[in-house]
Amino acid sequence: MTSLLLRHKVNLLLAMLNQSINTIMLNYLDYTPELAPHFDRINREWITKMFHLESIDEAVIGYPQRSIIDKGGYIWFAEHPDFGIVGTCALMKKGEGVFELTKMGVVSEARGLKVGEGLLQHVLNHAPAIAFNTLFLLTNKKCEAAIHLYEKNGFVHCEEIMQKFGCAYERCDVAMYYKGTVTN
Numbered sequence: 706m707t708s709l710l711l712r713h714k715v716n717l718l719l720a721m722l723n724q725s726i727n728t729i730m731l732n733y734l735d736y737t738p739e740l741a742p743h744f745d746r747i748n749r750e751w752i753t754k755m756f757h758l759e760s761i762d763e764a765v766i767g768y769p770q771r772s773i774i775d776k777g778g779y780i781w782f783a784e785h786p787d788f789g790i791v792g793t794c795a796l797m798k799k800g801e802g803v804f805e806l807t808k809m810g811v812v813s814e815a816r817g818l819k820v821g822e823g824l825l826q827h828v829l830n831h832a833p834a835i836a837f838n839t840l841f842l843l844t845n846k847k848c849e850a851a852i853h854l855y856e857k858n859g860f861v862h863c864e865e866i867m868q869k870f871g872c873a874y875e876r877c878d879v880a881m882y883y884k885g886t887v888t889n
Contacts, residue, residue, distance in 0.1 A: 745769075781793065
């Protein structure tokens with residue numbers, strides 16, 4: 706019984722260490738025009754695996770400078786030392802102090818490395834100064850893991866956001882806003 710308990714503790718410590726190492730190894734980059742192809746590649750990959758690209762997707766991922774940056778938005782990238790650019794996330798300006806967290810994706814090779822969680826927390830660290838009125842997101846029930854991540858990091862479901870912004874995407878059937886309370 707003692708060796709089983711010890712083995713369990715060692716496995717738990719190794720898992721915690723692995724999680725910590727994977728999160729620490731990421732470098733976060735602000736958008737530059739040179740990174741635009743990664744924004745397209747990463748988002749095109751996850752969207753086409755689960756849905757079809759809508760015209761709004763094509764406009765945003767194909768022209769992030771014009772669709773997001775030039776309109777007062779922000780884009781960040783997660784860079785892994787071994788795998789390069791593995792994730793991206795944007796805040797798209799919808800009004801004064803109102804931003805949509807959008808186009809958050811992680812390449813399939815990097816799933817399980819906590820890239821999405823680290824990237825989301827990086828974006829949320831910047832959000833209070835940017836999205837000082839409202840920060841919301843639109844998604845689909847098929848994105849269960851992402852929804853759980855959003856809930857864990859302070860987002861709550863909101864019908865008002867759904868009514869106001871949900872029609873932007875055919876696939877949208879979940880709307881959430883950032884309340885700011887992170888849970889474990």
